[in-house]
Amino acid sequence: MNSRIEKPASTSLVYLDRAPPPFFVGRRDALTQFTASWQDVLAGHPRVFLIAGEAGVGKTKLLTECQTLARHLQANVYAGRCYEGQFLPYAPFAEALNQLSEAEAEIPEEPLDHIKQDREILNRLLLQRVPANADLVQAEQVESDRLRLFLAISRTMVALARRHPMLFVADDLHWADQPTLELLAHLVFTATQAAEQHPVPMLILSAYRPEEDRPRLVRSIQRLQREEHCETVTLTGLDEADIDDLIRHMCQGRPSSQLLDTIRDITHGNPLFIQETLYHLEQQQALCMQDGDLVTTAAAEAFRLPEHLTSVIRERIDGLSVNCRRVLTLAACLGERFSFDTLARASELNEDDLLDLLEEGLEQRLLINTGPDFQFAHALICQAFYHLPSVRRRQRLHGQIAEALEQLHESKLDTAFSQIASHLVRAGSAAKAEKLIHYGCQAGDDAFAAFDWSLAAHYYNAVLTTAEAVPAAGELDWGSLYYRAGLSHCNSGDYGLGLGLYDRAIEAYQTTGDLEGQGEALIRKALRQASGNFGTLIDLQPLEDLLERLGGRRPDCAAVSLRPSPYSTGRVDRERRRRRWHSAPWRSVKKLAMPCSVRRQVFIWLWPR
Structure with missing residues (x-):
């Protein structure tokens, strides 16, 4: 044979x-199940429809077919996706809500009112529009703002679904960060609870690759699958x-x-x-x-x-011209989907020459072009191009892209901090240290403001690693940088790393004589230890010594905020912090002869989390 x-x-x-x-081939059983779920949705019952399968098995194609079917059935479809290697908190929700924002004139009054009420916090999600001069939010306000964001999105989507049946699509969920997974779960549970009062015709459709090495994804999927209204279809060959x-x-x-x-x-x-x-x-x-x-x-x-099709794709790549391979390798460093303008600036090619090379990729079915952007035909093809060059050359390409993004967004750099920082971090030793430190701090601040603490910790760690190796970085506010990194780690659940960074922040503050910073770091550390080490004695002596030095005075709790950026260390900022530090009396904790559990409650009362 x-x-x-x-x-x-x-x-x-x-x-x-x-x-x-x-054309669309097969998957009749999956489409039948989707249609049955949609009938339940039309009856007012929210449903979750998950599509699982290996790379290349046709998840995205099935998602597209489901969207076409839903539109044929007069549903409103809001679609988004997650991206590999691109740090975009809440990416599928941001894309869906941007579609919502573009159609605001057609939105019913109820959800429109919700959007207006929460415009500031939703703007952190839509296009990451955070005021450039805004300090980080108060630590105790973070959870409150995060809850407001979750409530605003869920409330808006539930109201829209009640107005007209809705299909919300989140593709490539295996690339989702933790905040995106948590927001998805919150939307599911909110819609379920709301349906107990009034019908909520909403179907949440998502596709993912089952990957055991992503425990957060596994836990999130298992959490959704425990709900009786969740259905999972596993695609095979x-x-x-x-x-x-x-x-x-x-x-x-x-x-x-x-x-x-x-x-x-x-x-x-x-x-x-x-x-x-x-x-x-x-x-x-x-x-x-x-x-x-x-x-x-x-x-x-x-x-x-072979196991992952690499050799066959490589043979197709070898059939391309040398210049086409170089351009598509650079494009792969931009990601699976890339902007023509960014690639043109990074490659330094004129528009006609670049289009000729991209059209060669289109002819070989390595690329897809259905709009203003280009996209690799599949993630495996993008990965094959990405791993063509050596690590050193790939780092140089990322540095090249960072420079191009800096030039493209010169007039509005605040909208591109995360993109630039992401490529600078990947550029490694090929990146200029001062630029990585600058953009890394700004991207970390933006990620924290968007409640993506894991991403904030990622950028702060990159800044610290770079700054510690550069003698000229001695002018940084090291205490503030360590403190912000520690707080990000603790908020993301990495308590061991967070506590270690708090210790380094305390040492740095002691070196510079910054009593306010030292006090904040000591109290945050004590609160973290008190909430996680029940029955274990906590060494409060350093905090008691500091309180004694301060003569029983402390900052006003209502005015306490996270540390300002390492780049905001001017005389005015120091004077403002000094006045705030002495703005209210401090009742010495050293005099409170109480058990640790009671003392912990006093700490929490004095310093709201």
């Missing part, structure tokens, strides 16, 4: 259509009939049993693998028509797919 077939003179070679396939349909659509011919069996054995029915295998056979001139059937003249072992 898999032996090589000699090509007789009567055969004709087959060439595949390079246009993106508009196409069956023989669907493989036959896919080959017929792509090759405009009837596949022979020999070709069908070979493709099935190699790809296990994975749609992406089937397409790539057929393109590979075409490039090898190993597809031809023989007696009305489509056959292959190559033995299966000659083109058997």
Whole structure:
């Protein structure tokens, strides 16, 4: 069956259509389940529909088909996705709400009022519009603002669903950060509770790759699946009939049993693998028509797919021109989806030359262009290009992109801090230390303001690692930087790292004689230890010594905020902090001879979290 077939003179070679396939093959059972869930939604019951499957199995294609079906059934569809390697808190919600913002004129009054009431906090999500001169929010206000954000989004989406049946789509959930997963869960539970009072016709549709090395994703999915209104469809390879349909659509011919069996054995029915295998056979001139059937003249072992399809994609990449490979490698550093303008600035090519190279990628079906941006046809193709160069060269490419982004957003840098910082961090030693420190601090502040504490900790850690290796970084406010990193880690649940950073902040404040910073760090550390180490004695002596030095005076609780940015260390800021430090009397904790649990409550009362 898999032996090589000699090509007789009567055969004709087959060439595949390079246009993106508009057809949808198989998945009838999954569509039937989706339709049944939608009928429940129309009855006023919110539903969650999860699609799981390996890379290339057709999750996104099924999502697109479900959206088309929902629109045909007169549903309002709001769609977003998560992105690999791009630090965008709440990305699918931001994209969906931006669609909502663009259509505000058609929004019913009830949700529109909610948006107006919470405009400031929603703006942190939409386009990350945080006031440039705003200090970080108070530590005790963080949870409150985060709850306001969750409530504002959930309330708006529930109100819209009550007005008209809604489908909310979040694709590539395996790339989601922790805040996005928590907001998704909050929306699900809010819609469920609201439906107990009044109908909420909302369906939440999401696709993800099951990955055991992402414990937060696993826990979040398991949490959703415990709800009776959650349904999960796991996609596997196409069956023989669907493989036959896919080959017929792509090759405009009837596949022979020999070709069908070979493709099935190699790809296990994975749609992406089937397409790539057929393109590979075409490039090898190993597809031809023989007696009305489509056959292959190559033995299966000659083109058997490796574990992740890498070698086959590499062979297609090798067929590109040198300049096209270079441009697409640079594009892969931008991500799976990339902006033409950013790539043009980073590559330093004129528009016509760049379009010629991108069109070469489109012709080879390595890229997709359905709007102003370009996108790799699949994440595996993007990864293959990304890993073409050496690590050192890849770092240089990220540094090149950071410079391009800096030039493109010169007039409004505050909207691009996270993008620039992300590429500078990936640039490693190829990045200029002073730029990484500057943009890393700003991106960390923005992430904290958006309640993405893991991302904030990521940027602060990168800044600290870089600054500690640069002698010229001695002018930084080290205490503030350590403190902010420690607070970010503690808020994200990394208590051990957070406490260690608090200790380093205390040492730095002692070195500079900053009593306010020292007091804040000591109290935050004590609160963290008191809330997590029940029955364990806490060393409060350093805090008691500081209180004694201060002569029984403390800052006003209502005015306590997180430390200002390391770049806000001017004389005016220091005078303001000094006045605030002596603005109210302090009752010495040293005199309170109480058990640790009571003392902990006093601490919490004096310093609201």
